[in-house]
Amino acid sequence: MRETKLQLPLFLSILITLFISVVVLASEFDDLAEDNYSWLNDEDDQVNMVQSHQSSRRKCELSAGKWVYDQSYPLYDSTCPYLSTAVTCQKNGRPDSDYEKWRWKPNGCTIPRFDALKFLGKMRRKRIMLVGDSIMRNQWESLVCLVQGVVPTARKRVTYNGPSMAFHAMDFEVSIEFSWAPLLVELNKGPENERVLHLDLIEENAKYWRGVDVLVFDSAHWWTHSDKTSSWDYYMEGQSLFRNMNQMVAYQKGLTTWAKWVDLNLDPRKTRVIFRSMSPRHNRENGWRCYNQKKPLAYFSHQHVPEPLLVLQGVLRKMRFPVYLQDITTISAFRRDGHPSVYRRAMGQEEKQHLREFSSDCSHWCLPGVPDIWNEMLSVLL
Incomplete structure (x- = not known):
């Protein structure tokens, strides 16, 4: 009994010493992690933003901030040879150009100005592919124009493969590709x-995505078309054919098919996957809400989260593969000034007198313009 009484305090002393050591080590580890913690460097924090159920310690939330007028923008002009006519608003006669000079400033940090040489260096010997609809094509044209100026004419080219097109910077062995798949699933x-x-x-669509190092997806607009503008007559799932289905139910099913393909076919050690949220439309009032707008909105009277974004977040949370959700919906919603509106094509003097007779595009974006900022964000994420 005496031996037990003598040993018990010693045993407790050892336990207490060990406990204190663990606490001190844990504290030091937390301090070290906090010192080095950066959403720019911590890959897990980037790719698991949607899938994590824990509170985030990110120092910078990219989608929270404001648009700042910056005279040093744009980073290229509308003479870029890779731009579609429909987005070259200056060449098409748009009289104002301030929409080109706004950059996005997050509350907690600054997005670095796009550096073409740095981007190409980061992507050396890699393929980056943007997959989706015409607004993703809008973003692809922006990205190509951001980098092409530092590539000698003889060392760049564009190739085509089925629904895909690729800009090649040959000295860097980099290809920047666009693959047309507005619904992701097959039509x-x-x-x-x-x-x-x-x-x-x-x-049939996904076979073009294999072997790509960075995949950037979007899919929303085609799913929300009205019955008159819908691109299909029937939905099919398995052997069942449906004439009608709730749009968001169908969207969730289509995204789930995409998510299963990614989970089963891609290796996160080899491929980075980003899903860009839906680009907002400003086409109420019969498409004239964006006409003659010259400044970003200063604020929203109420914050609205589009239903497709909620559906997308729900699908991403269930995936095993780490996918980063790049949220551009809120920041772009301020920019009703950034659309082509009636300046989708060059017009003669007489046509300019009757602008109201032309349809107004409040979905796509003038270039240079808003998608350049999406690509500055994308460069940071990569």
């Missing part, structure tokens, strides 16, 4: 020429 013709959207088939 095919049926036996009687009806258009069938297969909610559970994707390989």
